[in-house]
Amino acid sequence: xxxMTQSPSSVSASVGDRVSITCRASQDVSNWxxxxxxxxxxxxxxxxYAASTLQSGVPSRFxxxxxxxxFTLTISSLQPEDFATYFCQQANSFPFTFGPGTKVEIK
Amino acid sequence: QVQLVQSGAEVKKPGASVKVSCKxxxxxxxxxxxxxxxxxxGQGLELMGVINPSGGTTNYxxxxxxxxxxxxxxxxxxxxxxxxxxxxxxxxxxxxxxQWLKASKWFDPWGQGTLVTVSS
Numbered sequence: 254x255x256x257m258t259q260s261p262s263s264v265s266a267s268v269g270d271r272v273s274i275t276c277r278a279s280q281d282v283s284n285w286x287x288x289x290x291x292x293x294x295x296x297x298x299x300x301x302y303a304a305s306t307l308q309s310g311v312p313s314r315f316x317x318x319x320x321x322x323x324f325t326l327t328i329s330s331l332q333p334e335d336f337a338t339y340f341c342q343q344a345n346s347f348p349f350t351f352g353p354g355t356k357v358e359i360k
Numbered sequence: 361q362v363q364l365v366q367s368g369a370e371v372k373k374p375g376a377s378v379k380v381s382c383k384x385x386x387x388x389x390x391x392x393x394x395x396x397x398x399x400x401x402g403q404g405l406e407l408m409g410v411i412n413p414s415g416g417t418t419n420y421x422x423x424x425x426x427x428x429x430x431x432x433x434x435x436x437x438x439x440x441x442x443x444x445x446x447x448x449x450x451x452x453x454x455x456x457x458x459q460w461l462k463a464s465k466w467f468d469p470w471g472q473g474t475l476v477t478v479s480s
Contacts, residue, residue: 254422287466289405295407296455296470311388340405344465348421351405 255279255343259352265360270331274355276324276341285345288317291354292337294317301326301341331357362374364394364456364471371477376471377444380474382456390414394461395467396430396441399450408454411439446478 256279266272276286289297299308303316304324314329328335336359339353346357367381367438396408408418409411418430429442439456454474457467 267478268425296457296473298461299466299468302460302464302466339361340374342405348409348423349406349417349465350407353404 254348255282255346255350257341257343257350257352259339259341259355261355263356263358265358266331267360268333270360272328272331272335272357274326274339274341274357276319276326276352278322278343278345280346281321282343282345284320285343286288286317286319286324287342287344288315289340289342290335290337291340291357297340314335328357362384362458362469364469366454366456366471366474367475369475371479372424372446374447374478374480376446376478377442378446378476379440379442380456381477382439382441382455382471384413384437384458387458388432389432391462394430394432394434394439395457395459396428397457397470399455399473400449400452403452408441408443413439420436445474446476448478450476452476452479 258277260275286304288301291297300311305317316327318325338354338356340354363385365383370378372378390413395410408424411418413432432439457470460466460468
């Protein structure tokens with residue numbers, strides 16, 4: 254199975270800050286990479302797919318980049334509703350696997 | 361709108377089986393795959409497998425093969441996930457998620473989740 258890692262595991266930031274989260278795959282996944290946001294007690298929400306395509310309804314402050322093994326999720330100006338845990342997921346090879354998550358906390 | 365509604369929380373003893381349902385609405389049930397993903401308390405997400413509601417074909421993650429079974433009932437637009445020989449490590453929230461677009465591998469939307477607790 255493809256192993257996914259994320260860094261940092263948590264980040265403390267203030268409203269308005271720019272936040273970047275990195276995801277790395279143990280082997281090439283091309284652009285078969287998605288990002289999810291999850292809030293406590295809720296199901297994950299798809300933010301970005303195909304590494305850089307914004308899902309419908311997701312604010313434009315979210316962006317994704319990368320291909321191959323290294324990917325980045327960026328929130329350009331953090332809003333109060335963005336405090337949550339973010340997961341990356343590869344969909345290149347079954348079973349699709351997820352990163353361990355990055356918790357974005359209020360500073 | 362597209363919606364997946366799952367069955368309620370379950371408490372099971374070690375060695376027992378659990379069956380979780382996922383009822384779909386708002387779209388043509390047989391046109392989109394359904395995935396099952398679980399999340400242990402405070403942990404990450406783990407894909408268990410996928411079912412094609414059209415023909416009922418399945419693909420399970422190696423970790424769960426032999427213990428999991430995914431089926432569907434097209435008359436009620438419902439998918440089921442059966443997990444047997446439960447152990448404490450199976451305590452988790454179980455989610456179903458739909459294939460977002462036909463032939464895509466992205467998960468959207470998700471069901472609300474079903475907590476399965478395995479305890480003696």
